[in-house]
Amino acid sequence: MSQVTIQALAKELNLSKSTVSKALKDSHEISVETKERVLRMAKLLQYKPNPYASSLRRKKSNTIAVVIPEVADSFFSQAIKGIEEIAQTKGYHVLIYLTYENSEKEKKILEDVQSGRVDGVLMSVSSETSSTEHIDVLHAAGLPLIFFDRTIQKITTDKVRTDDYESGYQAARHLIERGCKHIAFLSISSHLDIDNNRLNGYKAALTDYNCAVSEKMIVLCTNNAAENYDILLQLMKKKQRPDGAIASVEKLITPFYLVCRKINLSIPADVKVIGFSNLATAQILQPPLTTITQPAFEMGKTAAAILFKALEKRNYSWREEDVIIRSELIIRDSTDMK
Amino acid sequence: MSQVTIQALAKELNLSKSTVSKALKDSHEISVETKERVLRMAKLLQYKPNPYASSLRRKKSNTIAVVIPEVADSFFSQAIKGIEEIAQTKGYHVLIYLTYENSEKEKKILEDVQSGRVDGVLMSVSSETSSTEHIDVLHAAGLPLIFFDRTIQKITTDKVRTDDYESGYQAARHLIERGCKHIAFLSISSHLDIDNNRLNGYKAALTDYNCAVSEKMIVLCTNNAAENYDILLQLMKKKQRPDGAIASVEKLITPFYLVCRKINLSIPADVKVIGFSNLATAQILQPPLTTITQPAFEMGKTAAAILFKALEKRNYSWREEDVIIRSELIIRDSTDMK
Numbered sequence: 001m002s003q004v005t006i007q008a009l010a011k012e013l014n015l016s017k018s019t020v021s022k023a024l025k026d027s028h029e030i031s032v033e034t035k036e037r038v039l040r041m042a043k044l045l046q047y048k049p050n051p052y053a054s055s056l057r058r059k060k061s062n063t064i065a066v067v068i069p070e071v072a073d074s075f076f077s078q079a080i081k082g083i084e085e086i087a088q089t090k091g092y093h094v095l096i097y098l099t100y101e102n103s104e105k106e107k108k109i110l111e112d113v114q115s116g117r118v119d120g121v122l123m124s125v126s127s128e129t130s131s132t133e134h135i136d137v138l139h140a141a142g143l144p145l146i147f148f149d150r151t152i153q154k155i156t157t158d159k160v161r162t163d164d165y166e167s168g169y170q171a172a173r174h175l176i177e178r179g180c181k182h183i184a185f186l187s188i189s190s191h192l193d194i195d196n197n198r199l200n201g202y203k204a205a206l207t208d209y210n211c212a213v214s215e216k217m218i219v220l221c222t223n224n225a226a227e228n229y230d231i232l233l234q235l236m237k238k239k240q241r242p243d244g245a246i247a248s249v250e251k252l253i254t255p256f257y258l259v260c261r262k263i264n265l266s267i268p269a270d271v272k273v274i275g276f277s278n279l280a281t282a283q284i285l286q287p288p289l290t291t292i293t294q295p296a297f298e299m300g301k302t303a304a305a306i307l308f309k310a311l312e313k314r315n316y317s318w319r320e321e322d323v324i325i326r327s328e329l330i331i332r333d334s335t336d337m338k
Numbered sequence: 339m340s341q342v343t344i345q346a347l348a349k350e351l352n353l354s355k356s357t358v359s360k361a362l363k364d365s366h367e368i369s370v371e372t373k374e375r376v377l378r379m380a381k382l383l384q385y386k387p388n389p390y391a392s393s394l395r396r397k398k399s400n401t402i403a404v405v406i407p408e409v410a411d412s413f414f415s416q417a418i419k420g421i422e423e424i425a426q427t428k429g430y431h432v433l434i435y436l437t438y439e440n441s442e443k444e445k446k447i448l449e450d451v452q453s454g455r456v457d458g459v460l461m462s463v464s465s466e467t468s469s470t471e472h473i474d475v476l477h478a479a480g481l482p483l484i485f486f487d488r489t490i491q492k493i494t495t496d497k498v499r500t501d502d503y504e505s506g507y508q509a510a511r512h513l514i515e516r517g518c519k520h521i522a523f524l525s526i527s528s529h530l531d532i533d534n535n536r537l538n539g540y541k542a543a544l545t546d547y548n549c550a551v552s553e554k555m556i557v558l559c560t561n562n563a564a565e566n567y568d569i570l571l572q573l574m575k576k577k578q579r580p581d582g583a584i585a586s587v588e589k590l591i592t593p594f595y596l597v598c599r600k601i602n603l604s605i606p607a608d609v610k611v612i613g614f615s616n617l618a619t620a621q622i623l624q625p626p627l628t629t630i631t632q633p634a635f636e637m638g639k640t641a642a643a644i645l646f647k648a649l650e651k652r653n654y655s656w657r658e659e660d661v662i663i664r665s666e667l668i669i670r671d672s673t674d675m676k
Binding site: 077283 | 446
């Protein structure tokens with residue numbers, strides 16, 4: 001049986017196509033009686049509404065997807081605000097999908113967004129993602145994809161990043177200048193470009209300032225708060241414990257502070273710490289935290305602006321822009337010389 | 339069994355068709371008693387609210403929408419985790435829409451979710467929402483809607499809440515027990531049920547413990563951080579400033595701490611403070627913050643479980659559950675007797 005169209009319904013009901021279409025969308029412009037007539041006929045003729053049909057016709061869902069690992073990190077909540085600010089001016093909805101750092105979930109999400117649900121994707125890859133096949137598929141489908149913050153260098157697409165290498169370098173140099181000799185680098189992924197860039201910056205600073213780079217000082221944490229507490233407790237209880245630490249992600253800050261309190265290490269007297277973080281509470285912590293603060297809002301805005309530029313183009317080809325917006329070192333008491 | 343119509347319901351109830359229809363759409367023209375009568379009968383006769391909507395529901399987008407004011411608040415990021423945990427087991431995607439406390443945006447989002455994009459909606463209303471027409475429309479369309487945290491009492495639907503009244507009472511009583519005489523209540527909305535419940539609990543505690551309730555101590559803040567800083571600065575610079583404060587939302591905590599630091603007020607010696615908050619950093623603030631901590635993860639899980647129960651039912655009628663999960667007072671240094 002051929003598919004029943006809105007046109008066929010309209011003919012059968014002796015109504016205009018537009019009235020039928022509005023009735024099916026439950027528009028307030030259409031009376032309850034007419035809606036009921038339309039629905040009865042739709043049921044009778046087994047009309048199958050296709051929620052995406054109209055958007056496919058216009059090739060516009062008026063929706064963009066933001067695929068990110070989590071929202072608990074203040075970087076992402078601020079980046080989303082930047083994205084929303086641009087989307088708002090374009091009359092677009094923003095859908096947020098969370099991967100929870102799980103590459104299997106990320107894969108399913110990318111399959112889902114290809115159904116016509118969205119016009120384009122802004123994405124920050126999960127820490128578990130090492131294979132890129134699922135992203136290549138999106139690429140092949142021609143759906144515009146812009147990476148922001150956590151990018152995959154080897155995939156050719158537009159990217160909006162911050163200066164992770166320089167920030168890692170700057171963080172380590174600041175701790176060296178404040179007298180630290182044994183600086184730990186606390187990471188959550190060994191294959192994310194962003195983490196490796198920060199790590200390489202840290203290593204370069206240590207080398208430039210004649211500090212030894214020790215693998216024991218490069219600590220891989222997880223996505224579990226309790227596990228991170230244990231990992232950091234083991235690290236800080238060691239005889240040869242660090243006298244400085246760089247938390248490469250925000251979620252490591254609370255367990256680090258709690259561990260220091262637990263074993264009576266004073267920040268900054270016994271150990272100094274810098275966090276990559278956009279936490280509003282950084283300034284009211286005990287002690288206030290020195291941060292590398294990323295331009296999260298600006299990065300979100302810029303990524304969204306590039307996506308809309310792509311959507312407005314007739315012929316879009318990937319990898320036209322690789323924008324780097326600088327992060328900022330904000331010095332507070334957690335790295336004081338005391 | 340033949341389909342139960344509105345006519346049949348009306349006959350059974352001895353009401354007009356229009357009254358029944360309005361009652362099913364939760365119209366404000368109909369009394370609560372009549373609505374409840376109609377809903378009971380609708381349930382009894384297994385009335386299906388809208389054949390089109392239920393067929394759409396059967397069609398399944400395998401997606402649910404979460405409509406919330408923001409993700410910067412840790413309550414919401416934890417609630418989303420709870421929602422995702424359930425959705426995951428059902429093979430569903432979770433789409434997050436942000437209203438940024440704007441009821442116009444909320445309205446547009448609710449129009450969008452009716453397009454067949456999602457099978458059901460979990461929602462926490464924006465602080466600006468006072469009219470409920472846009473929600474009534476969703477109701478009339480037969481799309482399952484579960485409120486969580488920020489509910490609208492007068493709309494008949496499933497709700498998952500916490501004990502806001504009791505928490506407001508408990509927060510105020512704790513401050514009174516710690517010696518406070520002039521306790522400020524810092525709010526962000528004068529019409530959100532959740533804020534009013536907390537406020538009423540606070541007022542009741544003050545009355546029970548013979549403290550005067552003063553309108554000057556009930557301070558309406560905004561959604562803008564800089565504005566809140568100014569509002570709180572004015573409050574705390576007054577000669578008759580509060581010696582205790584309850585921040586009814588998380589975002590007021592950082593400006594409150596900063597204001598106290600700015601004008602050299604010591605927490606808790608000069609002013610004690612409690613925050614409604616799920617902030618991980620509450621325990622490492624200067625000083626650690628006494629909190630009313632909501633069961634955010636559990637609330638998200640429960641709301642999602644109710645939604646999936648609704649989706650799996652043949653005959654879903656709204657307002658079957660009103661679940662209340664208790665919050666917890668966690669006492670820390672910010673309310674110490676010093």
